[in-house]
Amino acid sequence: MAKKQDSYQCTECGWVSTRWVGRCGECQAWGTVAERGAPKLRQVASSVPADKAVPISDVATDKAQRRRTTIAELDRVLGDGLVPGAVVLLAGEPGVGKSTLLLDVAAKWARSGQTTLYISGEESASQVRLRAERTSALDDKLYLASETDLGTVLGHIEQVRPSLLVLDSVQTIATADAEGAPGGPAQVREVTGALARVAKREDMAVVIVGHVTKDGSIAGPRTLEHLVDVVLTFEGDRHSGFRMVRATKNRFGPADEVGCFEMSERGIVEVPDPSGLFTTAHSEPTPGTCVTVTLEGRRPLLAEIQALVAQSPNQSSPRRTTHGLDSSRIAMVLAVLERKANLPLSSHDVYVSTVGGARVTDPSVDLPVAVAVASAALDRHFPKKLLALGEVGLAGDLRRVPGVERRLAEASRLGFELAVVPRGSRDVTVKVPKLGGLKVVEVETLADALGMLDLRRAARQ
The missing domain is CATH 3.40.50.300 (P-loop containing nucleotide triphosphate hydrolases)
Known part of the structure; x- marks a missing residue:
């Protein structure tokens, strides 16, 4: 007669195993797998329901x-x-x-x-x-x-x-x-x-x-x-x-x-209206800053990206410091800037941060990060009422992001005059240029965006 196997169950998620393990194979929690007794199967007798089942169309909704x-x-x-x-x-x-x-x-x-x-x-x-x-x-x-x-x-x-x-x-x-x-x-x-x-x-x-x-x-x-x-x-x-x-x-x-x-x-x-919490009021255009519009759920929120580029004292291992942004994604954007936009960053320390403690994980922040870093590296500024949004690919291309119409409508409401977006966004933003005179410029690559903002010429020299 075969020996009956014990059963073990995770107290966190209910995952079952035939042997004890220190870590749950489902939720990856430690120390939550414990032995359980054999389930007792028995016949459950039916009982008369207190309320009869009724058609769903007859259920009253006044209490809900x-x-x-x-x-x-x-x-x-x-x-x-x-x-x-x-x-x-x-x-x-x-x-x-x-x-x-x-x-x-x-x-x-x-x-x-x-x-x-x-x-x-x-x-x-x-x-x-x-x-x-x-x-x-x-x-x-x-x-x-x-x-x-x-x-x-x-x-x-x-x-x-x-x-x-x-x-x-x-x-x-x-x-x-x-x-x-x-x-x-x-x-x-x-x-x-x-x-x-x-x-x-x-x-x-x-x-x-x-x-x-x-x-x-x-x-x-x-x-x-x-x-x-x-x-x-x-x-x-x-x-x-x-x-x-x-x-x-x-x-x-x-x-x-x-x-x-x-x-x-x-x-x-x-x-x-939280948009003002994540931006700063600059009297004059400042190099190293770029504004974007992110989506938190279905809500558009303004966010300002600030970048600082300085000569690194340690040429072999320059610093890459981020706050409020995904550090791995920022590293990817910096690599694309150097490879596809001829921007020398390998010997410079780069600091990138959001304003107001905002935590931004939206892929649309790639382009404003690239613009802010290029502006800081070349010490060049661009029009004050400008914003950028778009995802940057490894090939240097710009990809569309969801909710462009809502993002640009929010930017227009706040008085922005120029928006740089990936090519192909115009089919969902036909009405946006009529809102407050916001001009939408579509670009295909990161190099095109930096060239349009006059942030590439010094990098080529």
């Missing part, structure tokens, strides 16, 4: 009408408001402002006449009250409790009957029905599942704060993201006041929207 939080930037990301019964997971780095934002949401929800319950597992009630006074987030319909037990949290929900529950955070709540310490995979899964069931039953919107790991991903089991309806990430550099809420999953709206905020002494403030 969205309710706005009155914070326009957050409503934009949620899909124009919170849906009753929806469970939202908000994750972000420590100190980025998650609790401050949600306390403001809870207070404004309460001011609209809706009962709100704020559960804090990380701070005492008095500490939350002090923060609420500082940010003017006080209202009699906002109820506050400091709890770490799931049963007590459910008891507060039965007593208060809120239409919105804010839980800060899910890693601090525990229940005796699950194994492990608070914040463990089993505890997080059980707590989230229980709150999701209560939310659907009571038509109560729930917003849960989640921690993140060192690499920025959401802490806890991967099934946590499957249990909730909406997953939001709160991003921002603690050295910069700019904050961004991004939707990575949304069952009730678009999953590619972003909301912009700014951290101030009064708390989190909306930034409906």
Whole structure:
């Protein structure tokens, strides 16, 4: 008789293996594979459903009408408001402002006449009250409790009957029905599942704060993201006041929207027009700068690229320093500049950065990076009201990028006069030249773009 093989399962993602391994073969997490018992298969008896199944056209939708939080930037990301019964997971780095934002949401929800319950597992009630006074987030319909037990949290929900529950955070709540310490995979899964069931039953919107790991991903089991309806990430550099809420999953709206905020002494403030945060006001054209328009989801945002080129003291190994940009992509653009545009950079230190702490990963930033570096290397400037966008190929060609029409419309609104784009973009930007007199120039290669801006002649000498 063959010996029965043991089965091992990852507590993070559920991956199954016939032998123990130190690292999960699916999610690559270390130390999460544990032995599990043999599954017990049994016949499940059918039961009479409480409610009969009805045609989908007969299902009432009055209980699922969205309710706005009155914070326009957050409503934009949620899909124009919170849906009753929806469970939202908000994750972000420590100190980025998650609790401050949600306390403001809870207070404004309460001011609209809706009962709100704020559960804090990380701070005492008095500490939350002090923060609420500082940010003017006080209202009699906002109820506050400091709890770490799931049963007590459910008891507060039965007593208060809120239409919105804010839980800060899910890693601090525990229940005796699950194994492990608070914040463990089993505890997080059980707590989230229980709150999701209560939310659907009571038509109560729930917003849960989640921690993140060192690499920025959401802490806890991967099934946590499957249990909730909406997953939001709160991003921002603690050295910069700019904050961004991004939707990575949304069952009730678009999953590619972003909301912009700014951290101030009064708390989190909306930034409906963030373009000015990532540019500087130069009285005169300055060499080494170029403006572009990036897309964050479906939202066009202005970004300024600055470059500095200096003679390297170490000719054999010049420095390549970037901030807010992908260093490997910048290295590729510099290689194309030297090879295809005859720009000598191998003996120079090159520093490339964005303004305002913006993090730009859009491929359309290739061309403005090349223009800024060439301008800095040759100490030449170009018209002040100019922007560039386009992806640079290894052959020195320029490739079209998505959303050109929206990008140029935003540039026209902000008063730009000349835009350099890859050839072939005109078929989707027919109406753009009529908006504010913006002139669109199409070029085929990087060398053509630099030549048009008079940034190649000195390189040829």
